[in-house]
Amino acid sequence: MRAIRNSLLLGVCAASVVLWGGGVQARDSAAIRASGHINIGVEPGLPPLGEYDDHNELVGYDVDIGRAIAQDLGVEPCFVTLASSGRIPYLMAGKVDIVLGGLTRTPARADVIAFSRPLYSEQFAVIAPEDRDIASFADLESGARRLIEVRGSTAVAYLQQHVPKAPMLLLESYADAIRALAQGRGDAMVDVIEYVGHYLPSQPQVHWRIIRGFAPPVGDDCIGMSQQDVALRADVNRILDGMERDGRLEQIHRRWFDPAGAGHAP
Numbered sequence: 001m002r003a004i005r006n007s008l009l010l011g012v013c014a015a016s017v018v019l020w021g022g023g024v025q026a027r028d029s030a031a032i033r034a035s036g037h038i039n040i041g042v043e044p045g046l047p048p049l050g051e052y053d054d055h056n057e058l059v060g061y062d063v064d065i066g067r068a069i070a071q072d073l074g075v076e077p078c079f080v081t082l083a084s085s086g087r088i089p090y091l092m093a094g095k096v097d098i099v100l101g102g103l104t105r106t107p108a109r110a111d112v113i114a115f116s117r118p119l120y121s122e123q124f125a126v127i128a129p130e131d132r133d134i135a136s137f138a139d140l141e142s143g144a145r146r147l148i149e150v151r152g153s154t155a156v157a158y159l160q161q162h163v164p165k166a167p168m169l170l171l172e173s174y175a176d177a178i179r180a181l182a183q184g185r186g187d188a189m190v191d192v193i194e195y196v197g198h199y200l201p202s203q204p205q206v207h208w209r210i211i212r213g214f215a216p217p218v219g220d221d222c223i224g225m226s227q228q229d230v231a232l233r234a235d236v237n238r239i240l241d242g243m244e245r246d247g248r249l250e251q252i253h254r255r256w257f258d259p260a261g262a263g264h265a266p
Contacts, residue, residue, distance in 0.1 A: 027097055029231040037076040040066040041090050041099035041224075044081045045173045047198040048256035049102055061256040062100035065119070065223075068248065069098070072239045083172050085152030088113060091224055098236065099224040102195060104154040106219060114227045116236045118220030120253060124155060126211035127196055128188035129181065137214035140166050140188060148177045148186035154218055155191045162215075174199050182206045192218065194257060 032038050042050040042062045050060040058079055070077035080096050087103055090096045091113055104122060105115045128134040132145070139145060143165030149156050151170040159166060169186055171177045174196055181189055182203035189196065193210060200208050223240075225233050243249040 027094065028226075028229045029235060032075060032097055032232070033073065035075070037078045038066075038070050038073060038098065039078050039080050039096045040070070041080050041082050041087060041096035041101060042066065043084060043087070043101035045083070045175055046102060046195050049100065049195065050081075051198075061252060064252045064255070065100065066098075068243060068252075069223075069236060069239050072242075073235065083152070084150050085172065087152065087224065091226065097225070097232070102153075102192065102221055103224045104219040105222045106154065106157075108157075109224075112227070114225045114229075114233050116223035116225065116233065117240055118222055119240070119249070120257075121220055122154075122192045122194075122218040123212070124158065124190055124215045124218055125193035125196075126188055126190050126209075126214070127178075127181070127193065127200070128209050128211075130207040130209045132187045132209075134188050134209065134211070136211060137163075137190075140190075143167065145187040146185075148181050148189050150174055150177055150191065153191060155189075158215070158218070159190055175202070178203060 027035070042058070042060070044050045044052060044058060048060055049062045050058065053059045058081070063079065066079065067077050080090065082090050082096075082099075082101065084101060087099045087101050088109065091099045102122070103109075103115075105118070109115075126134065126137055126140070134140070134145065140147065140163045145166060147159060147163075147166050147168045149159065149168055149170055151172055156168070156170070159168065169180065171180060174191075177189055178196065178199040179202070180186060182205070193212070200206075223236055225236065240249065
């Protein structure tokens, strides 16, 4: 029954994306409550934030957060799957009411969307096969090393600023990026290891080197919303504050980010 229900909800989301098209403003709080569901953008290729389990059900940190928000609002969660590069465009086009997917708050993004209070902070690492002989972030500065990155990720802007000479191959997903790195199409990747690390075991023939500590925290990951809907932003922040007070935020974080925690079992 649960799998059928999830499939139906995902079907509603897919239909909504097709019908709305571009140029539509995000719905306000009143419209969300009247409809009985909230459209939540998540990245299914970014574990532990979002992924499909062995039963082809969407699970992850963002899914748990989205369900908690929907429950408090008294509506059903409707998950719209998207890539990192689609997070802000989907929100701007009204295809989702809120969006997660490791959305880091930056000044440029704050010019066009609103953010919730922070959920957690990110930190970059260099991920490279050991045979590339990359020992530090400084090895990327000369431009002799080719980077493989995910289009639309915060890492792209960081690298353009700090290693502008480095050539960069942009792909659409972390799975594609790690596969390309293993195939020798590039030398290294810079991104949040808590996300990328889940893809490394998919290339067991590669001995990976992880280099940390070269950058301060990237920033805070938040929930993105329309700038116009002040009421929805207040509702989401109220819900997150309540989840922090009663321990649910920490519980969800430990479930998905702490390898020694409770694991990924429903």
